Amino acid sequence: MSEVQKQADRKNARNAWALSAPALLVLTVAAVGPLLIILIYSFLLPGKYGNVEWGFSFDAWRGILVSKDIFDGTYKLADAHLTIFWRSVKLSLLTTVFTFVVGFPTAWFIATRPPRWRAALLFLITIPFWTNLLIRTFAINQIIRNEGLFNTAMIQLGLIDQPIVIIYTDFAVFLGMTYVYLPLMVLPLFAAIDRFDMRLLEAGYDLYASRMQVLRRIIVPIVKPGIIAGSILVFIPSLGAYVTPRILGGGRNMMIGNFIELQFGAGRNWPLGAALSMTLLIIVMVALLVYVRFANRDGGHG
Amino acid sequence: MSADAIIEAKSVTKTFGGPAEPVVALDHVSAAILRNEFFTLLGPSGCGKTTLLRLIAGFEMPDSGEIRLDGEEIGHLPPNKRPVNTVFQSYALFPHMTVRENIGFGLLMQGRAQTEIREIVDRMLELVRMVEMAERKTDQISGGQQQRVALARALAPQPKVLLLDEPLSALDYKLRKEMQIELKRLQHETGITFVFVTHDQEEALTMSDRIAVMSNGKINQIGSPREIYTHPVNRFVADFIGETNFIEAQLEKGVARLAGGARVAIETGHADGAVTLAVRPEHVRIATQGAQGAIPATVADSVYFGTDSHVYLALDDGTEVVARLGTDASGHSGPEAGDKVFVDFAPGSVQVLEA
Amino acid sequence: MAERGFSVSRLPGFSTVAVMVFVALYLPIAMLVVFSFNSGTSVAIWEGVSLRWYVSAWANEQVKEATFRSLIIASAASIVATTVATMAALGTTRRKAFKGQTLIYVMINQPLMVPEIVTAVALLIFFATIKVATGYQGLGYLIAAHSAFCIPFAYLPIRARLEGMDYTLETAAADLYATPWQTFRRVTLPLLMPGVIAGMMLSFVTSLDDVVITLFVKSAGQDTLPTYMLAQIRRSVTSEVNAISTVLLGLTVVMLTVFFLLTRKKD
Numbered sequence: 001m002s003e004v005q006k007q008a009d010r011k012n013a014r015n016a017w018a019l020s021a022p023a024l025l026v027l028t029v030a031a032v033g034p035l036l037i038i039l040i041y042s043f044l045l046p047g048k049y050g051n052v053e054w055g056f057s058f059d060a061w062r063g064i065l066v067s068k069d070i071f072d073g074t075y076k077l078a079d080a081h082l083t084i085f086w087r088s089v090k091l092s093l094l095t096t097v098f099t100f101v102v103g104f105p106t107a108w109f110i111a112t113r114p115p116r117w118r119a120a121l122l123f124l125i126t127i128p129f130w131t132n133l134l135i136r137t138f139a140i141n142q143i144i145r146n147e148g149l150f151n152t153a154m155i156q157l158g159l160i161d162q163p164i165v166i167i168y169t170d171f172a173v174f175l176g177m178t179y180v181y182l183p184l185m186v187l188p189l190f191a192a193i194d195r196f197d198m199r200l201l202e203a204g205y206d207l208y209a210s211r212m213q214v215l216r217r218i219i220v221p222i223v224k225p226g227i228i229a230g231s232i233l234v235f236i237p238s239l240g241a242y243v244t245p246r247i248l249g250g251g252r253n254m255m256i257g258n259f260i261e262l263q264f265g266a267g268r269n270w271p272l273g274a275a276l277s278m279t280l281l282i283i284v285m286v287a288l289l290v291y292v293r294f295a296n297r298d299g300g301h302g
Numbered sequence: 303m304s305a306d307a308i309i310e311a312k313s314v315t316k317t318f319g320g321p322a323e324p325v326v327a328l329d330h331v332s333a334a335i336l337r338n339e340f341f342t343l344l345g346p347s348g349c350g351k352t353t354l355l356r357l358i359a360g361f362e363m364p365d366s367g368e369i370r371l372d373g374e375e376i377g378h379l380p381p382n383k384r385p386v387n388t389v390f391q392s393y394a395l396f397p398h399m400t401v402r403e404n405i406g407f408g409l410l411m412q413g414r415a416q417t418e419i420r421e422i423v424d425r426m427l428e429l430v431r432m433v434e435m436a437e438r439k440t441d442q443i444s445g446g447q448q449q450r451v452a453l454a455r456a457l458a459p460q461p462k463v464l465l466l467d468e469p470l471s472a473l474d475y476k477l478r479k480e481m482q483i484e485l486k487r488l489q490h491e492t493g494i495t496f497v498f499v500t501h502d503q504e505e506a507l508t509m510s511d512r513i514a515v516m517s518n519g520k521i522n523q524i525g526s527p528r529e530i531y532t533h534p535v536n537r538f539v540a541d542f543i544g545e546t547n548f549i550e551a552q553l554e555k556g557v558a559r560l561a562g563g564a565r566v567a568i569e570t571g572h573a574d575g576a577v578t579l580a581v582r583p584e585h586v587r588i589a590t591q592g593a594q595g596a597i598p599a600t601v602a603d604s605v606y607f608g609t610d611s612h613v614y615l616a617l618d619d620g621t622e623v624v625a626r627l628g629t630d631a632s633g634h635s636g637p638e639a640g641d642k643v644f645v646d647f648a649p650g651s652v653q654v655l656e657a
Numbered sequence: 658m659a660e661r662g663f664s665v666s667r668l669p670g671f672s673t674v675a676v677m678v679f680v681a682l683y684l685p686i687a688m689l690v691v692f693s694f695n696s697g698t699s700v701a702i703w704e705g706v707s708l709r710w711y712v713s714a715w716a717n718e719q720v721k722e723a724t725f726r727s728l729i730i731a732s733a734a735s736i737v738a739t740t741v742a743t744m745a746a747l748g749t750t751r752r753k754a755f756k757g758q759t760l761i762y763v764m765i766n767q768p769l770m771v772p773e774i775v776t777a778v779a780l781l782i783f784f785a786t787i788k789v790a791t792g793y794q795g796l797g798y799l800i801a802a803h804s805a806f807c808i809p810f811a812y813l814p815i816r817a818r819l820e821g822m823d824y825t826l827e828t829a830a831a832d833l834y835a836t837p838w839q840t841f842r843r844v845t846l847p848l849l850m851p852g853v854i855a856g857m858m859l860s861f862v863t864s865l866d867d868v869v870i871t872l873f874v875k876s877a878g879q880d881t882l883p884t885y886m887l888a889q890i891r892r893s894v895t896s897e898v899n900a901i902s903t904v905l906l907g908l909t910v911v912m913l914t915v916f917f918l919l920t921r922k923k924d
Contacts, residue, residue: 003365004363004364004365005317005365008363009753009755012752012753012755013755013756013757015748015752016748016749016752016755016758016761017748017757017761018748019744019745019747019748019749020744020745020748020749020761020765022740022741022744022745023741023742023744023745023764023765023808023812024745024761024764024765025741026737026738026741026801026804026805026808027764027765027767027768027805027808028764029801029805030780030801030802030804030805031767031768031771031776031802031805031806032764032767033783034776034779034780034782034783035771035775035776035779037779037782037783038775038778038779038782041782051785102674102677102678103678105668105670105671105672105674105675105678106674106675106678106679108666108668108671108675109671109672109674109675109676110675112666112667121679123913123917124679124682124683125682126913126917127909127910127913128682128683128686130859130862130866130909130912130913131686131866131906131909132865132866132883132902132905132906132909133866133868134866134868134883134886134887134890135686135689135886135902135905135906136685136686138689138886138890138895138898138902139685139686139688139689139902140685141890142685142688142689142692142700142701142895142899143684143685143688147699147700147701148700148701149688149700149701151701152699152701152702153701179681179682179685182678182682183682186678198665198666201665201666202665205665211668211669215668236770236772237772237773239772240772240773240774240775242773242774242777242868242869243868243869243887246887247887247890256774257772257774257869260774260775260778261774261778261873264778264781264873270782273778274778274782277774277775277778277779280772280774280775281771281772281775284770284771284772285770288770359832360831360832361828361831361832380831381828381831381832382831382832382833382834382835382836386832387832387833388828388829388832390825390828390829392823392825394823394825394826394828394829396826396829396830396844396848397826397848398847398848407830407833407835407843408832408833408834411830411833411834411835411836411839412834455833456832456833459833459834
């Protein structure tokens with residue numbers, strides 16, 4: 001490499017960093033930096049009235065899985081914590097699977113319309129995506145609550161006497177998350193299907209494949225990067241959901257997000273909250289790494 | 303340095319890519335471009351012609367060597383400090399400005415007065431026949447019109463040299479022919495030196511005062527179109543410019559002897575040994591009867607092209623030769639496949655290349 | 658409907674599911690909007706058209722304050738985020754690979770990857786410490802937090818616009834005697850403008866919608882519209898919230914429409 005080029009490269013990198021510096025500063029102060037503070041707090045002792053006391057301890061991390069009996073000092077599994085973790089993972093997986101089951105046909109439908117229709121339908125998917133999550137969850141709340149539209153209609157039609165209790169159940173949270181995160185599944189699926197060469201289907205049918213065989217052996221393998229992207233995009237926010245379980249799950253059907261909040265409020269155990277946050281962060285990062293590996297391996301189809 | 307040169311490149315080298323795989327775009331290239339000439343850089347893609355143009359414009363800096371404009375070293379000046387303007391292959395018209403604003407941009411940047419800018423732009427609009435389109439946005443005019451605006455924009459600041467980077471490649475055949483004439487006219491009217499980059503040899507031959515034929519980062523030959531066509535210095539030039547028959551031969555005492563034993567007259571002054579003879583197809587003559595020195599051959603195929611037809615011949619020794627024959631009014635084109643004929647070459651048409 | 662010939666791209670049942678999905682997506686929102694005009698208090702029984710909830714929301718001091726606060730935060734955050742994101746996009750796009758490139762990308766997109774609740778908790782701890790140390794309780798914390806999570810939303814459309822931009826235009830400007838600064842001001846920036854406006858609108862909408870981070874960062878009495886609404890939903894006094902939601906919804910749709918018109922590719 002020539003000296004001229006080396007100089008140009010150095011100047012190039014310097015300019016890139018200088019121009020990015022203000023953004024990096026804002027992010028360091030108000031997004032990335034504070035994450036390090038949580039890490040530190042997760043190794044401290046809880047203060048009596050919230051906050052922390054300075055003293056190194058693994059208690060918070062241990063407290064995620066086991067609890068210490070206050071009377072005899074023995075350790076046993078923290079059932080309540082595990083229930084919350086399990087509920088979070090279960091509901092997030094269910095949400096991911098169900099949004100895929102209904103999202104895939106939707107994305108396919110949009111991608112196979114004529115161009116003008118396609119743009120309009122895509123816009124219709126995008127509006128809810130950008131609409132306030134709170135408003136959308138609230139809309140579901142109004143439909144499924146005991147005196148809501150669904151139960152009122154059913155009673156007036158004489159189908160039931162008593163309202164069916166949906167709100168403040170796990171099912172309500174699942175329904176709400178499916179509703180609010182569906183666009184996150186449809187959009188990447190659409191992007192993948194849109195690039196799909198429909199002539200491959202003609203080739204498939206020409207070679208005696210049935211519709212189901214074409215779907216299973218041609219379409220799904222080729223749009224797999226979109227499926228993985230959509231699943232990650234739904235799974236990650238589902239796992240960290242706060243608003244939806246709070247509005248539809250009530251106080252008892254907590255997910256990790258609400259449980260973390262509890263530690264900083266009534267629970268007054270900031271280190272445990274910090275450790276739980278780190279745990280959630282780690283799960284999300286692992287999911288993202290898996291995604292990056294999958295995406296790179298299957299990138300060739302894109 | 304030659305007194306008449308406006309641009310001189312001296313041993314210019316330019317490399318791209320990292321240290322692991324350096325790509326040499328220009329390899330110690332030297333050339334002098336004369337004042338007021340239409341100079342063409344011709345060669346296949348990747349030969350370095352565009353790199354040389356970009357070095358003159360200032361979009362790239364040379365690794366080593368000098369570039370002089372009017373005797374002054376400019377190799378390390380940024381493009382905005384060089385009195386040289388470019389017509390880009392993609393035109394690069396500013397889409398957020400009108401035709402008038404585009405043409406006036408360079409003048410505005412030079413800090414000229416508004417009235418002066420207006421006056422020059424008006425003159426430029428007239429020069430490229432775009433007066434009615436002055437207030438249009440550049441996406442509201444056709445490809446040929448965009449081409450004219452790009453020309454006017456580059457000419458408006460009256461550069462010492464106008465650089466044209468394959469400006470006609472995006473136009474269709476008919477428009478391209480028109481623009482070739484237009485470009486010649488503009489060059490005459492403005493008296494500005496044009497440096498034109500193209501891979502189209504026909505374009506180069508019809509437009510240029512002089513041509514530099516490039517390959518692999520080097521200049522093979524610089525000369526007038528006639529010189530380059532009739533006296534190519536090597537096989538690459540002969541092959542790249544027009545169609546050529548290459549025939550292997552042995553030189554003995556100033557006479558070329560083909561593998562089959564036939565003798566061919568050549569220019570004097572070549573050393574004995576193995577050589578390659580180059581003959582243009584239009585200089586290959588076909589006769590049905592063997593005159594003195596004619597070479598017996600068999601017609602392998604004959605392909606009709608409208609204005610002429612190509613006759614594919616096999617000489618006695620197996621060498622393949624193509625002849626180009628004009629067609630008469632009836633469209634009849636002479637020999638047909640299988641015919642036994644005799645071949646000879648027009649006097650002075652055989653070039654001897656270093657083998 | 659009878660099948661007209663054999664369509665290769667048709668898969669059984671897909672259209673039915675898709676139509677149901679569109680209905681399911683819009684029905685709850687539509688109901689929410691419809692019942693914002695209900696004259697009764699129920700969200701299930703229609704009693705007649707009325708603007709009473711809009712009137713009462715408009716008259717509500719708390720709503721006014723929260724709205725005003727939301728707009729201040731969203732405006733400030735979107736201006737900060739768009740400014741720094743524009744610079745970052747210029748710094749990281751259309752460049753030869755350089756050292757630390759990936760780190761910058763990860764930093765900028767970090768707010769999209771880390772769960773909001775985690776960032777919210779982190780900011781709660783961090784800002785609580787600063788609040789104690791400095792005594793400052795103002796909107797600065799919310800503006801800083803919002804600016805940070807808006808950066809990727811501003812960065813992405815600007816970057817996309819830059820990537821689609823023809824680099825030769827700037828080369829042409831330099832060729833025509835423009836200095837680097839003139840090139841930026843007269844060519845790069847005007848051409849980048851639709852991306853910048855799009856980025857600013859997305860940041861504005863994102864800031865306006867935020868609940869979780871605001872909830873954890875705000876000091877007492879600093880409710881924004883979403884946190885105010887969240888508190889109201891809990892108390893089940895909701896018809897006023899329907900009216901506010903409808904207005905917010907309208908605002909989002911308008912912004913998005915403008916965004917789409919701005920970023921639409923010309924064919």
